Amino acid sequence: MARQVYAHYMVGLTDNQALSQWETDITQAKEALIDGFALNIGPVDAWTDTQLALAYQAAESLDFDLFISFDQSSTTNIWTVESVASYVNAYKDSSAQVLVDGKPMVSTFEGPGWSDNWATVREQTGGIFLVPDWSSLGPDGISGMSSVIDGAFSWSAWPGPGATQMTTDQDVLYQTALGKGTTEEKPYMMGVSPYFYVNLPEWSKNWYSSSESLWYDRWQQVLEVDPAYIEIITWNDFSESSYISDIVPAQIVSGAEVYVDGFDHSAMRAVLPYFITAYKAGAKNVDLTTDETAIAWYRTTSATLGADGGTVWGQSGSESASVGARDVVSIITITIDDTEVQLDIGGTSQSFVANGTNRVNYFEVPFNGALGDVSLTMNGLSSTGPAIVNTLPATGYVNFNAAVIQV
Numbered sequence: 001m002a003r004q005v006y007a008h009y010m011v012g013l014t015d016n017q018a019l020s021q022w023e024t025d026i027t028q029a030k031e032a033l034i035d036g037f038a039l040n041i042g043p044v045d046a047w048t049d050t051q052l053a054l055a056y057q058a059a060e061s062l063d064f065d066l067f068i069s070f071d072q073s074s075t076t077n078i079w080t081v082e083s084v085a086s087y088v089n090a091y092k093d094s095s096a097q098v099l100v101d102g103k104p105m106v107s108t109f110e111g112p113g114w115s116d117n118w119a120t121v122r123e124q125t126g127g128i129f130l131v132p133d134w135s136s137l138g139p140d141g142i143s144g145m146s147s148v149i150d151g152a153f154s155w156s157a158w159p160g161p162g163a164t165q166m167t168t169d170q171d172v173l174y175q176t177a178l179g180k181g182t183t184e185e186k187p188y189m190m191g192v193s194p195y196f197y198v199n200l201p202e203w204s205k206n207w208y209s210s211s212e213s214l215w216y217d218r219w220q221q222v223l224e225v226d227p228a229y230i231e232i233i234t235w236n237d238f239s240e241s242s243y244i245s246d247i248v249p250a251q252i253v254s255g256a257e258v259y260v261d262g263f264d265h266s267a268m269r270a271v272l273p274y275f276i277t278a279y280k281a282g283a284k285n286v287d288l289t290t291d292e293t294a295i296a297w298y299r300t301t302s303a304t305l306g307a308d309g310g311t312v313w314g315q316s317g318s319e320s321a322s323v324g325a326r327d328v329v330s331i332i333t334i335t336i337d338d339t340e341v342q343l344d345i346g347g348t349s350q351s352f353v354a355n356g357t358n359r360v361n362y363f364e365v366p367f368n369g370a371l372g373d374v375s376l377t378m379n380g381l382s383s384t385g386p387a388i389v390n391t392l393p394a395t396g397y398v399n400f401n402a403a404v405i406q407v
Contacts (some may be wrong), residue, residue: 005276009040010234010237012041021248033272040069065320067104069133071108072105085121118130133155146184154190199309208321210324212326236248238252238253241265276278291381292334306392336359338353340354341353383406385403397404
């Protein structure tokens with residue numbers, strides 16, 4: 001089964017979005033070698049029909065893949081079988097629709113309680129290839145759903161409470177639950193994310209998951225796990241700071257702008273051509289498809305500068321995020337030869353050498369109290385990002401989101 005990389009796209013954020021924005025998103029995703037979008041839709045947004053039509057129109061013209069991910073997390077707004085089947089039928093014959101074994105791929109965000117309805121959806125659509133995210137069940141629960149699903153997607157893409165790094169433990173358990181190595185093996189879709197921070201207490205969401213090395217760690221783990229599919233979480237969920245798209249102000253939910261504005265993540269995409277090429281080749285060292293590059297991400301204040309805004313370390317965590325967040329600049333380099341890289345914080349510089357034999361290298365540089373503009377230099381090129389400062393944002397508490405720069 002061909003390895004494919006998709007990115008989770010929140011259609012719920014696209015009210016009044018023009019075709020041109022879809023074209024921009026798809027063009028940028030293709031440049032990063034992303035194969036398609038998983039289009040997350042809910043059951044009540046009035047603009048869903050309009051935006052799905054625009055998404056498929058743009059994808060058809062730009063030779064890009066799409067599939068629908070039904071958001072079934074709500075316990076009050078419930079999808080009807082007829083509505084789900086109607087959406088599948090509307091797009092199953094599109095040239096942009098992802099097909100597996102001739103059937104349209106369909107996914108979900110949660111919804112294991114809806115599982116009994118999928119048999120009827122299959123009848124009303126002529127068949128689907130169902131790869132849901134039922135992470136609330138965990139791998140053990142998924143193993144009991146083999147008669148319902150055609151594969152499984154895990155939303156587990158961040159370290160848990162009190163953990164500084166992600167492991168592959170859950171990924172391996174999912175593959176086992178899906179029959180890895182047997183004649184009945186079903187495909188696993190692995191979640192990969194660059195970052196996580198949300199501070200929307202009105203939505204009962206306020207936590208930071210350790211992300212200092214996450215974007216590097218997870219792509220190295222991809223080569224260990226070798227899943228059939230990858231879903232990047234996310235393309236455009238600005239409220240949870242997991243975005244890799246350019247910032248689209250109209251898509252930022254109210255309250256999240258205080259930690260998103262000025263914190264560009266688009267440079268995260270710079271390393272994707274190499275990582276995706278390596279994943280599809282099943283090898284750590286592959287030829288570069290772009291120029292040598294380096295990215296750096298960092299918070300603009302110390303984690304312990306002041307109040308934490310009620311943010312905890314990890315979902316359902318009990319410790320302050322200030323305990324878990326480390327005051328470092330994180331750097332990924334992708335080079336062919338041994339290459340000197342320089343990081344400068346307010347005039348304090350540190351140089352190190354990226355090992356070209358490894359192609360990919362990861363470094364962490366502690367703030368150590370340094371303040372000022374952050375600059376990254378490699379191969380005679382420099383990029384400067386927002387300054388690290390010793391004053392809190394206007395909110396009065398630490399912003400745990402990161403700024404990202406690229407050379």
